[in-house]
Amino acid sequence: MGRTRTFDESDATRSALGVFWGHGFDGAAVPDLERATGLSRSSIYHAFGSKRGLFDAAVSAYLDQVVRPRLAPLQADAVASGALAEYLRGLRHVMAEPTLPLAAHGCLLLNAATAPVGTDEGLRQVIREYREELAAAMQRGAEAARPDLDAASVAALATACTAHVVAAMTLVRVDSDGACELLDNALALLGASAPSAAAAPVSPERADG
Amino acid sequence: MGRTRTFDESDATRSALGVFWGHGFDGAAVPDLERATGLSRSSIYHAFGSKRGLFDAAVSAYLDQVVRPRLAPLQADAVASGALAEYLRGLRHVMAEPTLPLAAHGCLLLNAATAPVGTDEGLRQVIREYREELAAAMQRGAEAARPDLDAASVAALATACTAHVVAAMTLVRVDSDGACELLDNALALLGASAPSAAAAPVSPERADG
DNA sequence: CGGTTAGTGTACCGACCGATCCAATATATA
DNA sequence: TATATATTGGATCGGTCGGTACACTAACCG
Numbered sequence: 122m123g124r125t126r127t128f129d130e131s132d133a134t135r136s137a138l139g140v141f142w143g144h145g146f147d148g149a150a151v152p153d154l155e156r157a158t159g160l161s162r163s164s165i166y167h168a169f170g171s172k173r174g175l176f177d178a179a180v181s182a183y184l185d186q187v188v189r190p191r192l193a194p195l196q197a198d199a200v201a202s203g204a205l206a207e208y209l210r211g212l213r214h215v216m217a218e219p220t221l222p223l224a225a226h227g228c229l230l231l232n233a234a235t236a237p238v239g240t241d242e243g244l245r246q247v248i249r250e251y252r253e254e255l256a257a258a259m260q261r262g263a264e265a266a267r268p269d270l271d272a273a274s275v276a277a278l279a280t281a282c283t284a285h286v287v288a289a290m291t292l293v294r295v296d297s298d299g300a301c302e303l304l305d306n307a308l309a310l311l312g313a314s315a316p317s318a319a320a321a322p323v324s325p326e327r328a329d330g
Numbered sequence: 331m332g333r334t335r336t337f338d339e340s341d342a343t344r345s346a347l348g349v350f351w352g353h354g355f356d357g358a359a360v361p362d363l364e365r366a367t368g369l370s371r372s373s374i375y376h377a378f379g380s381k382r383g384l385f386d387a388a389v390s391a392y393l394d395q396v397v398r399p400r401l402a403p404l405q406a407d408a409v410a411s412g413a414l415a416e417y418l419r420g421l422r423h424v425m426a427e428p429t430l431p432l433a434a435h436g437c438l439l440l441n442a443a444t445a446p447v448g449t450d451e452g453l454r455q456v457i458r459e460y461r462e463e464l465a466a467a468m469q470r471g472a473e474a475a476r477p478d479l480d481a482a483s484v485a486a487l488a489t490a491c492t493a494h495v496v497a498a499m500t501l502v503r504v505d506s507d508g509a510c511e512l513l514d515n516a517l518a519l520l521g522a523s524a525p526s527a528a529a530a531p532v533s534p535e536r537a538d539g
Numbered sequence: 540c541g542g543t544t545a546g547t548g549t550a551c552c553g554a555c556c557g558a559t560c561c562a563a564t565a566t567a568t569a
Numbered sequence: 570t571a572t573a574t575a576t577t578g579g580a581t582c583g584g585t586c587g588g589t590a591c592a593c594t595a596a597c598c599g
Contacts, residue, residue, distance in 0.1 A: 125566065126576070147356060148446035151557060161578045162558085168576095172557065227444055234504045235441040237357040245504040252501060252508055277522070280515040281490055288496035292461060295443045295454040299461055306489040313486070335546070360587060370548050371588085377546090381587065540599100547594075556585070564577070569570100 130168060131182070133158040138179040142222050142229050146176050146238040176238075180247060183229045188251070195258035205262025205282065206311055212286065213304040216293050224297055228290040235291075252283075259283045266311055282307050339377060340391070342367040347388040351431050351438045355385050355447040385447075389456060392438045397460070404467035414471025414491065415520055421495065422513040425502050433506055437499040444500075461492075468492045475520055491516050 136157040140149045151172055155162055169175040189196070191211060194204040201207075216224045226232070233239050234248050256279065263279035270278065285307035293300035345366040349358045360381055364371055378384040398405070400420065403413040410416075425433045435441070442448050443457050465488065472488035479487065494516035502509035 127565090128576095145444075145446060150555080152555090161576095163560090163579090164577060166558070231500055232444040235354075235436055235444050235500060237354060239503055248501075248504045249508070252505060274522075277515055277518050280512065281494070281519060284494040284497040284512050284515065285490070287500055288493040291440055291444060291496055291500045292457075294448055295457045296461060299458070303489065303493050306486055306493065309486050310490060313483075337546095359585075361585090372549085372590095373547055375588070543596105543598085545594100545596090547592105549592090550590090552587105552589070554586080557582105559582070560580085562577105562579095564575105566575085567573090569572080 126168075128158075128160060128164070130178075133160055133165075133168070134175070134178045134182045135186070137175050138182050138229070139222070141176055141179045142183070142226050145232055145236050146173075147236055149176075180229065180233075180244075184251065187223075187229075188254075192254070192258045195262045200261050200265035202265050202268075205259065205266045206308060208258075208262060209282070209286075209304050209308050209311070212289070213301055213308075216289065216297060216300050216304065219297065223290070224293055227294045231287065231290050252287075255286065256280065256283045259286075263311070278310060281310055285310075335377075337367075337369060337373070339387075342369055342374075342377070343384070343387045343391045344395070346384050347391050347438070348431070350385055350388045351392070351435050354441055354445050355382075356445055358385075389438065389442075389453075393460065396432075396438075397463075401463070401467045404471045409470050409474035411474050411477075414468065414475045415517060417467075417471060418491070418495075418513050418517050418520070421498070422510055422517075425498065425506060425509050425513065428506065432499070433502055436503045440496065440499050461496075464495065465489070465492045468495075472520070487519060490519055494519075 136159070137154050140153050140157045143149075144153065149172075151162060151165070154165060154172070154175065158165065160168075165172075165175060169178060191208065194201065195208060212223075215221045218224055230248050230251050233244060238244060239248070259282040260276065260279040263275045263282065267275055267278060285303045289300040289303040292303070345368070346363050349362050349366045352358075353362065358381075360371060360374070363374060363381070363384065367374065369377075374384060378387060400417065403410065404417060421432075424430045427433055439457050439460050442453060447453060448457070468491040469485065469488040472484045472491065476484055476487060494512045498509040498512040501512070
């Protein structure tokens with residue numbers, strides 16, 4: 122048949138993710154994407170159909186390569202008792218480092234939720250599923266962390282963790298200190314009035330993970 | 331001296347607020363602002379200097395006419411014990427009504443925080459102050475609501491309420507049910523293990539726009 | 540009144556937007 | 570090697586962006 126593709130599609134997607142993460146869908150210009158991917162415009166449009174198609178690919182890469190690796194311990198068959206605290210500490214750690222994309226730009230999907238592109242029904246659905254995946258992971262983490270609590274309290278704790286994580290990711294761009302305080306508070310709630318020795322050592326002053 | 335102004339600046343600002351709230355700073359086009367304000371382009375630029383100047387005026391109007399009226403009971407000299415719960419219920423009420431701007435578009439400032447314009451240092455400062463004002467109000471509300479708790483627990487509760495409110499406003503645009511659940515959870519946390527049945531009677535007024 | 544000054548509306552500016560077209564290129568198959 | 574087919578890059582499309590220039594108009598003041 123014809124000529125074979127000389128670039129790696131997932132490499133291009135990853136490069137585009139960097140641009141979309143930094144500037145948002147609407148703020149990312151096609152020339153930016155050309156520069157980041159090293160591809161010409163026609164190659165991008167041939168491979169992804171549109172700027173939006175490339176964004177969808179970048180969203181998928183974001184979920185697979187950024188979100189889920191971090192959630193993995195909370196999605197495994199067996200969840201460690203300290204997994205949720207570890208997740209929150211890890212998040213706090215990357216949010217405190219301004220050079221990392223999460224601290225500099227927040228969450229790609231939450232940013233999209235409040236942007237003009239967030240009115241697109243397909244994207245809204247993706248974001249709802251993202252929120253559900255996050256909430257489910259928090260729930261499993263809370264169950265593992267606090268077996269001493271009744272179901273309702275565990276659910277409330279899980280929802281609270283979700284809220285703290287979402288709020289931190291929303292604010293980190295303009296107020297990284299405030300975002301870290303939110304994550305510290307989630308850790309404090311997680312360990313509050315814990316009678317079990319499983320209470321993870323929570324030291325909110327620590328900057329490292 | 332010369333001719334006097336024939337339009338009311340605060341009327342124009344309020345009209346512009348509607349546009350910026352719905353589309354964000356970057357998504358709002360100057361022709362949209364002309365249409366909404368009823369002013370011609372030159373009048374807008376003469377009165378506000380730039381699109382950005384008009385946005386700053388709209389932000390100020392948003393704080394004074396949308397945010398603070400709702401926070402007022404939490405900022406008064408004496409805070410009622412049920413004021414925070416009332417605030418959360420009121421917020422939940424407007425978030426459940428899709429025709430109201432808060433439910434349809436979320437928070438103007440939090441949306442700006444995650445948008446390209448959110449990199450502007452002046453705007454970042456405004457958003458940080460907004461967050462602080464919100465957190466201070468939550469703190470006072472939590473103190474009034476839960477005099478039975480020690481200071482650290484009250485502070486944790488206040489921060490948790492802030493997190494739930496911020497997260498709800500971030501998500502409401504794509505997932506109003508999820509946003510309402512977050513506010514319900516904040517209410518549950520607020521009343522958790524409450525010795526008194528001080529739950530204030532529900533009166534979801536103030537469906538402002 | 541007339542003169543001065545400021546508010547207003549129209550037309551227009553250069554720049555950039557996402558998207559498309561097409562000629563040129565490169566490679567897998569026959 | 571010949572041919573077919575897919576990839577690639579440059580030129581270009583119509584549309585819209587935020588912002589400006591300028592003529593016109595209205596109203597305060599001497």
